[in-house]
Amino acid sequence: MTVLVSTVKQMIADGKPIRAVACASTGDTSAALAAYAAAAGVRAMVILPRGKVSTAQLVQPLANGATVLAIDGDFDACMRIVQQLAEQEGVYLANSMNSLRIEGQKTVAIEMVQQFDWAVPDWVLIPGGNLGNVSALGAGFLMMKELGVIQKLPRICVAQAQAANPLYLAYKEGYDKFHAVTAKPTLASAIQIGNPVSVRKAIRTLQKFEGVVEQASEAELADAAARADKTGLFNCPHTGVALAALEKLVARGEITNRHRTVVVSTANGLKFTDFKTQYHEGTLADVPKPRHANQPVLLPNEYGAIRDTVRRILDQKA
């Protein structure tokens, strides 16, 4: 998003008649657009379906001073409106069909390799909904290979929620026929997409990277996120989908401890406090038996009782 906003700022400086950057979004895209636009001093406009977005999801673009238009319509209606505004009102479209978004996301691949001191990982796992990010990831690696910065490519795994798995189904059929599906509700709400915009690009990328596609059920994604949290992380449910895919690839021996493996984490876990709280309380409808649930131990204000409990816990787990 910073690449897109920076480019727009340059275009405005060059005299282009751009009056605002805009997107239709129910979450992270609007937050990112509003923040970068605020930092750049460019006006941001966010168009979203009224009543479908919680105030908590709204608060980031509002705090960053974006103009937020809440429309009596669904996400598709918002998308049509923002496209029309882009054509007719001098508003610059910031949704991911804008190729500057993909250009910017290429840096994910570059940062990965740089942080390994220019070594290429063996595997990269990435959650997939609209499938723009896997194309960008692939484009970044291909660019580095063409430039001679790297000599090999990683294998890529796209991880989808089972509730919204059209790419997984196509992969199982050898990509011959892709069919959109009706996405069912999933805890991984940002990838609840049945007809991904960038599916063709994603398939081409997977074919170049010896790619695989995996899926995760609600219980699998929630348990995988919670298991990884126990190492000190704080994962969002989308990252949980990719972590569950990792577990599956490890279980069937495709990834071993000789493989340097990267899991792309896509959102801040603090945006998903309810998901985590309900997981540990055991109240998530689709995760009736959370495998890593942790609950507080309730105790009276009495040192003897507390000491005995502490001793018992320390002995138990030692």
Add this chain to the structure above:
Amino acid sequence: MTVLVSTVKQMIADGKPIRAVACASTGDTSAALAAYAAAAGVRAMVILPRGKVSTAQLVQPLANGATVLAIDGDFDACMRIVQQLAEQEGVYLANSMNSLRIEGQKTVAIEMVQQFDWAVPDWVLIPGGNLGNVSALGAGFLMMKELGVIQKLPRICVAQAQAANPLYLAYKEGYDKFHAVTAKPTLASAIQIGNPVSVRKAIRTLQKFEGVVEQASEAELADAAARADKTGLFNCPHTGVALAALEKLVARGEITNRHRTVVVSTANGLKFTDFKTQYHEGTLADVPKPRHANQPVLLPNEYGAIRDTVRRILDQKA
């Protein structure tokens, strides 16, 4: 916290009989302890007052696998219990009275100077509750000066919530007499402390750094946080206290645009979604007239009406 946990890990490796690290905490300390301990493979224990901590605040230590003991008592009772456990049960105390916490926090000063390519800022503003952090900040700068890494010291401003301002009151009296106060509720909940543990150290630090103390009302801290958000940030209320102090120092000419100034931000704004939402809705009891409130514009799903509104907004603010 990472310095403390790393030291404990080394002590365990050296054969010290430490069975767990523990703290009494209602928020960030427990989250940090649990995360670093999980990463280090050291058992963490968090002791907190039952019913005084929201599940959202609880979820980080729970997710990171800490043992969470919820006691029928107040924070002071929890503090006494964790101290007793530390003396008698092989549990290592991680609260900020442990000097390893202060040693670790010194790096805040080092990072600041490093990120300015080893130039010393003119001013550092930091929110203050229990006042350990300002002592650590000062100790870091003094260490660098003794080592010859830097040649001068910044001035320091401690910013307190008006609702919990014992250091501010003492500063106004020339520090001659410090009196604890009863802290009143404040949006800056983590610095709602009337009798700061580290007040003596903090006063010594301020005296060495030509220090000042400022305070911020609830409206001032909320407006300052919201104003800074409009530049693309996403501030917590404690950072808002320091930003409000900055505005006051600028208003009376102590800080000008010739001064390189750093404001220490102390928590992730995503932990304070309710504060931000209520600010923009205008429903915070102590902030009846939020100066930077931003609300969504509700519109029908009708292109003509939306276009007219967009034109009006673009013309208005241009």
